[in-house]
Amino acid sequence: MRIFAPLPGEYVASALKRGNELLGIKSLKTEDFYIKPIPRVGFGISKTLSTVQAEWRPHQEFYYPKLLDDHKISELVLNDHTLYPMIAALGRHRATAIVTPKTWQKVCPDCVLEDLNNCGSPYIHCRHVLGSVQVCSTHACTLIETCPACSMPLKKHEIGHLAKCSKQGKWSRRQKREFGSTRHMYAKFVADLLGYRGPMIHDGTADFIAYASLMINRTREFERTELDMSKLIYKEMGITSRLTTSSISTSDKFPMYVFLGCHTAENYLNLLANQDEQDLLREKKKSIFNKLLHEANRTSPYRHVSA
Ligand SMILES: [Zn+2]
Numbered sequence: 016m017r018i019f020a021p022l023p024g025e026y027v028a029s030a031l032k033r034g035n036e037l038l039g040i041k042s043l044k045t046e047d048f049y050i051k052p053i054p055r056v057g058f059g060i061s062k063t064l065s066t067v068q069a070e071w072r073p074h075q076e077f078y079y080p081k082l083l084d085d086h087k088i089s090e091l092v093l094n095d096h097t098l099y100p101m102i103a104a105l106g107r108h109r110a111t112a113i114v115t116p117k118t119w120q121k122v123c124p125d126c127v128l129e130d131l132n133n134c135g136s137p138y139i140h141c142r143h144v145l146g147s148v149q150v151c152s153t154h155a156c157t158l159i160e161t162c163p164a165c166s167m168p169l170k171k172h173e174i175g176h177l178a179k180c181s182k183q184g185k186w187s188r189r190q191k192r193e194f195g196s197t198r199h200m201y202a203k204f205v206a207d208l209l210g211y212r213g214p215m216i217h218d219g220t221a222d223f224i225a226y227a228s229l230m231i232n233r234t235r236e237f238e239r240t241e242l243d244m245s246k247l248i249y250k251e252m253g254i255t256s257r258l259t260t261s262s263i264s265t266s267d268k269f270p271m272y273v274f275l276g277c278h279t280a281e282n283y284l285n286l287l288a289n290q291d292e293q294d295l296l297r298e299k300k301k302s303i304f305n306k307l308l309h310e311a312n313r314t315s316p317y318r319h320v321s322a
């Protein structure tokens with residue numbers, strides 16, 4: 016027997032783990048919640064020597080855990096209890112875009128208290144799962160990975176026990192909040208994209224909007240040298256990331272890239288939906304590019320600006 020009764024916005028692994036805890040099972044196997052993206056045929060290392068027709072598809076396909084398939088709730092869970100809506104909004108259709116991260120145990124201390132009051136149990140929210148999200152999108156306080164009451168890492172902590180721990184003195188102390196900080200705006204950006212319910216966005220369009228917005232809003236970063244995303248991410252969000260242009264397709268880095276260009280999910284989705292806005296963006300990008308090229312040629316004919 017298994018218990019699976021997810022609460023609003025609850026991460027799939029959290030719901031399964033709570034179910035296990037009710038049955039006295041303390042652990043949760045990765046295979047029980049991991050929704051594995053299926054790589055496209057013909058990419059990566061081929062096991063056979065014969066050439067295969069490379070598969071082109073603009074959407075993701077998945078292997079689902081047996082429990083979800085057996086109960087015919089795979090798609091429902093994908094849309095409401097994983098990071099998939101954000102992945103779809105950002106057009107990340109390759110197998111490198113992970114919808115069910117294996118590291119997920121983070122909570123906002125205030126959410127724990129609220130969830131306990133409103134839903135009868137604390138739980139881990141999808142909007143907190145992404146590695147690069149560091150604060151709560153609702154309360155703007157830092158997410159914690161260790162229980163402040165019993166000092167146990169949340170990885171080992173029973174979710175149900177958080178109810179008891181959260182009633183202790185160390186927990187109820189007022190949290191420091193950072194409303195409007197870059198980290199908080201980013202958490203909101205991710206939370207808003209998780210509300211997306213449309214089809215998988217075309218990756219080229221997402222790439223263009225992100226890059227053009229960055230060029231327009233962060234022209235100074237492009238002025239000195241070619242854009243250094245890792246530096247920008249460290250400066251803005253305090254995250255050390257070895258980000259190269261080839262690795263921005265992974266699920267955790269691309270959201271930061273789009274966020275730093277577009278600032279809010281509303282801006283980004285608006286640009287996606289509006290062809291006129293995209294044309295305007297293209298024009299602006301072109302004129303900035305020409306200006307940068309002109310300056311680069313003037314200061315040093317050997318310097319290179321890439322579009
Ligand atoms: Zn919160």
Ligand SMILES: [Zn+2]
Nearest residue numbers: 162164165180
């Ligand atoms: Zn505890």
